[in-house]
Amino acid sequence: MPALSSSITEAKLIKWHKNVGDSFLCGELLAEIATDNSKLEIFCPFDGILLNICVSEGQSIGVTETLAYLDRFEEESDTVLKLPNSNNQSSKDSKTKTSGISKVQHYTVICCCLLFALSNILVPVCLGDIYPFTIAPMFRDTPLSYANYRIFSPDGTKLADNSRRAIDPATSPDPFKLRRYYDGNPVGCGVGICPPVTLGDFGTVHQESFVRKHIVKNWPKELELPFIEVEQEIVGPINAQEVGVQQRIRWRIERPTEQYQEK
Numbered sequence: 001m002p003a004l005s006s007s008i009t010e011a012k013l014i015k016w017h018k019n020v021g022d023s024f025l026c027g028e029l030l031a032e033i034a035t036d037n038s039k040l041e042i043f044c045p046f047d048g049i050l051l052n053i054c055v056s057e058g059q060s061i062g063v064t065e066t067l068a069y070l071d072r073f074e075e076e077s078d079t080v081l082k083l084p085n086s087n088n089q090s091s092k093d094s095k096t097k098t099s100g101i102s103k104v105q106h107y108t109v110i111c112c113c114l115l116f117a118l119s120n121i122l123v124p125v126c127l128g129d130i131y132p133f134t135i136a137p138m139f140r141d142t143p144l145s146y147a148n149y150r151i152f153s154p155d156g157t158k159l160a161d162n163s164r165r166a167i168d169p170a171t172s173p174d175p176f177k178l179r180r181y182y183d184g185n186p187v188g189c190g191v192g193i194c195p196p197v198t199l200g201d202f203g204t205v206h207q208e209s210f211v212r213k214h215i216v217k218n219w220p221k222e223l224e225l226p227f228i229e230v231e232q233e234i235v236g237p238i239n240a241q242e243v244g245v246q247q248r249i250r251w252r253i254e255r256p257t258e259q260y261q262e263k
């Protein structure tokens with residue numbers, strides 16, 4: 001019970017504004033008491049929780065007795081007893097303090113997010129593919145040349161062609177797996193997807209031995225031709241300002257036996 005004037009030795013508890021177990025902030029209204037001359041309000045002296053109430057509503061209490069037990073969250077405020085309709089400075093101070101903490105936390109989160117985003121961009125670009133989800137290949141592995149592949153039957157009929165940017169699988173079958181898979185980053189980068197093995201790897205010009213092995217391995221069983229011809233068209237810089245076809249090469253590949261095709 002807060003100390004009142006020297007002439008007042010007892011007061012009556014009119015109303016509790018908090019219940020046992022309620023948490024409160026410094027400056028919140030805790031209880032109302034009344035003396036013979038006036039009605040006073042008791043405000044929470046600090047941030048905390050109401051553990052136990054010792055005086056019931058309507059009960060009288062001496063100025064030196066205990067009203068309730070509070071558990072403190074922060075340091076105690078100097079002012080606990082205030083007159084009605086007075087400015088609650090403690091409450092304002094508490095709100096200002098709480099607001100300041102919230103702003104600090106808010107800016108800390110923003111700064112952490114920005115640093116994380118920058119690290120995901122700058123570190124991979126500078127050091128390479130040290131972890132998934134990187135844009136490093138777009139800057140570090142810029143291809144200088146690539147190859148288009150076309151397959152022809154003995155009579156010159158085109159069986160497959162990956163030189164077009166988009167191929168509709170329904171109208172343009174790709175039995176030899178020539179189609180190019182590239183969308184700005186290596187396929188499957190950071191998502192655990194293994195890219196398909198094709199001749200049309202963007203930025204790669206395969207040697208003849210690799211092309212032959214690939215064609216033999218992917219030779220369609222229903223293709224009963226004695227041989228096919230594979231054309232490799234290498235595209236790259238032809239001078240300091242232009243990009244075009246650097247070379248065209250054709251290889252004749254005989255139809256493999258089933259045993260050789262399995263291997």
